Amino acid sequence: MGKAQSFVYLKPANLVLRQSNKVTSNVNNGLTGQHGKRSSPMLRVNLSKFPSFIGHSSSRINRRTNEDTYSINMLKLPTSGSELSCIRNKTIADKKSHWETQLPLKKSVLNLSVFDGHGGDRVSKLLSMQLHNEVVATLPSREAFFKLLGQYKDVVGGEYWEKIYDKREQYFERFIANCNTKQEQVLFESGKSGSRMLFDSWGNIIDKTSLLSENERLRLFSSYLNFDFKYCCNVNNVSENDKVDGIPVGGSTASSIFITSYHEEASFDESFFISPEGLLKLVVTQVGDTKIVLCDKNGIAHSLTRMHHPSSSRESKRLGMGFQTDSFGDTRFLANFANTRSFGDSVGKQEGLSCEPDIYSYLIGNTRSLPHSEISKLQFGGDECFVCLITDGVSDLLSDQELVDLITSTVNLRGLKKATPQFVSEEVVRFIAAIGGRHADNATCLVLRLPNWGNWPSIDRTGAIREEKLMAGSSGSDRSNV
Template sequence: MIVPSARRVTGRAWALPGSYGFTRPRTLRKYSSEVATQSERPAIKKRPQFHDYFVTHLPSSSLHPDPRGPTSPFHKLPRSASIPHVGNTSHSPTTFQNLVDREMTVVRIPLRSAKHHFGAVTARGTRPRNEDTYQAGVIDVPAFAKRPPASLTIKRSNSPNSSRESRAADTANGDPQVFYFGIFDGHGGSECSTFLQENLHEYIQNSAADFELQSSLRTNQQRVSCGEAAATSVTTSTLPVMQEANRKRIGDLEKSLVQNWRQLVGGYFKRFKPPQFSYYGPDNSTENAASKGYVAIEEVMEYAFLRADLDFVKAQAAKRDDDLALAEKPLNEDEILHSPSLTRTPKIGGRSRFKGGSTGSIALISTPSPTPFWHPAGPSSLLVAHVGDTRILLCSTLTGQAVPLTSNHHPSSPIEAGRLRRYAATFVTDSFGEERMSGLANTRAFGDVQSKRIGVSAEPELCRVEMGPAEFSFMVMVSDGISGTLLDQEIVDIVKEARTPEQGARDVVSFATEVTREGDNATCLVIRLGGWERRLEGGVGSLGTKESREWRRQDATDPRRSRT
């Protein structure tokens, strides 16, 4: 039955239960006898919203003059009347007191336009098209940050300046905003990377809602000890804060997801046990924290990654190739997956089957207070979920060194080689000296439907960093078009010399495009952190790689370079 377009139908429209965005005119209701009546239909849960802007509080003078303020500018007042206002001291002028105590205004600031907080630049290079994509915004999930000590919370609440500090607005559930940054590098086309750009954040939001995940900032929240920190320059933890959730529902969802991978794909996934899934934990008989109704945000991220990859793979397996001879064969003769007849997913990624894939690196930042994560005095929690060879770096404010948070999932990695030796058909070395598995450079990726059975999965590598106030200057996310050309420290030093994150991202892409020999797609995201103003103070600043970068630029512009 063909449903008329919404423009030509008059009258009230209603939505089918369990569907998102699909509406049917009320006049067509008689054709759907299986649909329950209006009173019997369950209420449809509102879909979480993803915003590419952040909400903050600004003084009213930032938008329009304050009529209660003084008539003359402050810089023209005498020195005796220009003493900064602190608390309720008697030396502050009355006009200044009125200006400070006025109400703040809630403002929406587009994240991609806030060049002093975020910068993103992408370039096609010498490739015929750009297959890189990225995403940035505020995601609607409960906070996962560690709650600050009670002594610190009480001290801030009693401070007279606590209400005047720069702070962001709370979300609808009462938690501070959780920021979401993602970078995706497609191969074989941009269908998969575009799918992740448009949908991966929704998978994370829906997974948190399905798990019934609760905020980590509640006063009655129980926690699990994080153990000893890793021997690195950042504080990582393998057992982060545990949050309340529906443990029984989580077990059912995880069991169903793993069974779908086994039945649909087979091969590597027949003995597949996701490391973060507590349903397949080492000891489910004991009375541990997971069995009491608690879950970590890492488990939510792994479920969302595998769920998104499964839906994309199912959609591609259900399509026909362009070859007319293959199109006449029954679907059960398809050998790409173990049971292709189980694919019943709507069209994703175009009309024909997409055989390529995409990498993906996600960074979530949550704060324990309304103070934004870029505030110099505010701590925050960073969660990184990574698949492939895109890269995420931090710049240490104290030392100025680049701190990598991800590793490349290549066949040359001992961990990846050990994981896939029993399943992969062959490991070969190409003419550039790089190891490849069945022609692929990445051992973990979204998509790549023809290589799923040998173990090319979207199991994310997870890393959690508890960032102290101004501990790091900024965060950089780059695709392999940049990380394959520049060293980590070179990328960080280039950003140090920029005035804004937007200029830093542009300088990194420009320099990588200038000195590269491959001409791959290049994408760079720079996110400002608490120590941004002190980015040149640590170590030797940007001088550590300045000489080598100048030499590389001169070598790239040398006309004799093309002869070698």
């Protein structure tokens, strides 16, 4: 199994590494030598205190409590080849011991997640503390996944889970075995044409439409469903204070990114994301209405997810029924829920209010090793600037482009040295506090710096709109103080 850590080890800039076999052989995570001792001085950096590369800010704004949470971790996972070998060649009984003793944890995956709780912060806090541990602890297998679906059918109950379990083979083939995110990429890039085949400068094919293996998708599906079943909905694992009529209350949406080097050997070093020389694999998971937005090299915003709202035709088709319109004209699921997927919310689990994630994968990063003719084939043109993870307290008040322009204009005005990802994430939350009304929702913003940070054009496309919102927010607060 893998492990998760809230820190990374970095090589000091003035360190000259010895090029000896004793240092480079038998390395588990790129940092230790033959006898488990650290082979050279390293800097241990907490990811939550890395302001020049990762920014994070959260505020209750005008609510009584803040039910938003987030997590920032480095996941250490077995390399794909070793993991697949373990799955295929060992029996179920032998897998765990073989996994723990034989598989080197070399692959580094940077994981950022944002969670928006409702009905209390129980579920969102659980997710921020434990979801990443569930992901790395999961040993994906077809048999275990089918057993988990059977538990949902027997314990949670309902026609929705009974139907999924009865058609589990078709479910597996559609969403895990044969889904390589090609459909999702077409949805976002339908206006673009061109070959799906991408070549590096040596003529090798880079398969941008098959960035996730069956095993990787199975790990995410299994860990999310298992976490929800064990910790969010199991009455035996929930205190009496968090139950109403014996049923656990509260839920949370969740959006996550998992970013690693496209070339697996380059991810053995935990600092791969600081100044990557090549392409990066960006995997996105979506449950609910928290959002993930990417800024390309031209300063254009791109939404990387589709929200799970009752107004979605896709969600209506999945669930079939149970939608009502409230007195404000908003469509609700089961007359209560603004989202059709979430963790927790046990009262709606039987009807399909599940945490089944949408999974998307994108190829981004440094294009230096690509021929010029190939760069246009990348989803966002390569050399992207940053990624934002936000809760609906931000996205309800700012459009994607307004969010990106707020960040880029802040950097342009303040300068790269002062306007770090940490500074701009705080600026986003301050802006929401300034324009939000008295009932404004909790606001959380995470910003991950990508290789082209700061190199966007000096254009503010939505400055006038943001200024108008700021003036309106100031006028509203002045009136409320009269």
